[in-house]
Amino acid sequence: MAHRRVPTPSQTIGPFFPEHFVGGADHDLTFLDDKSKRAQGQKIYIGGNIYEAERLPRWNCVVEIWQPDANGCFAHPNDPRRARADPNFVGWGRRSSDDAGWYDFITVKPGGYADPLTGKPRAPHIDISIMSSGLMRRVVTTLFFPGEAANVQDPVFNAIPDAAVRERLILRPEKLERAPNDAIAYRLDIVLQGEGETPFFVD
């Protein structure tokens, strides 16, 4: 076998990520190229502000999400249940935060699943990455849903020992102006640094 190669260092995404790379409907995960075929599941809207130090809104962040489909499946060879994955759901979306620091996604509520790696149940969740000028590496965390019985057993949720800090990752139902009428709306603000700082995970 070939000798081990060391991963290329990360560098900041900078302030000039092309605008046409984050345009269009890349933040809407409920359909692929063909709008007539919708992803299965409950449509949801997730939005919030991103803040840097001193609670200043951080515009021009590149935000990406990754999640299982409504049945908790991934269309990926590493998922033993991949045959059941929704063919109209890619699970990935991207958005840039606007001038007021607002990011948002339209997606379907992810299903939980029995995790083959840890042997524990994963509660419904969405992985989120934030890239920005000033961030030499992306920061990553996971969003959880309120009132889910599986949250208490989730190995990622419980990787944060302090319950008050952990709570910052739970989406809050809120009526949001930009949410589509047929979607359940949730809010989650992300504080990169400072009071109420969002807990982030080792990438």
Next chain:
Amino acid sequence: MTPPDRYEPYDEPSQPLMRVDGYRESQLRTPSRPLYKRPATLTEITGPLNLAKKLKVGMNDLSRIKQGAPRAMGQLIWVTGRLLDEDAMPVRGSVLEVWQANAAGRYVHKADSGNPAPQDPNFFGSGRCVTDREGRYAFLSVKPGAYPVPNHPTRWWRPPHIHFSILGEGFMSRLVTQMYFPGEPLNGIDLLLKAVPDEKGRERLVARWTPMMQLERADVVGFEHDIVVRGHRATPMGF
């Protein structure tokens, strides 16, 4: 070939510091609390493999607005390389995005409107492709110019560089990086390149010049730049 299913933490000195002296934005945006360790679960070892369904690919000529249009000003360059995992296996079918400044050091972006350097109406400035069976990517462009970092007290100039965004085969192999050019005097003083503590790590960000004889075309200066993303495969293909 199956995608990687094992990801180890990054080797710290080979990755950049998060807080960089003199780079003010890094002081304002880097989380102040330590990061939490979490176990990798299925969500982390999977990722979007069919992104070409969602994203428009096949834009690999940055040097002009469209086919047949006039070329941007500057020295034409051909940049190619392979996307590999940690076992040097090719990462196939990955979306790879690039963007850069024009030959005068200005981006096609509204956030660069304060830059006194000229725009070039013929410069497209960004591209997106999918890596092939060998993990290879290639694009045609013009050599980017250096540019001063706005409002920086020590007159910090960024050396010529190209930005890369790589989706890989899983959430954990996502990589955003920059490629630098060999022999550039500004490389040695760049705060972002210098943020990588390990010298070998910094070298991994610098492309190699391709000898003319190895290029299929005579109208470009060639550069070769392999990129390694995280991940090991359970059943690597034998050699």
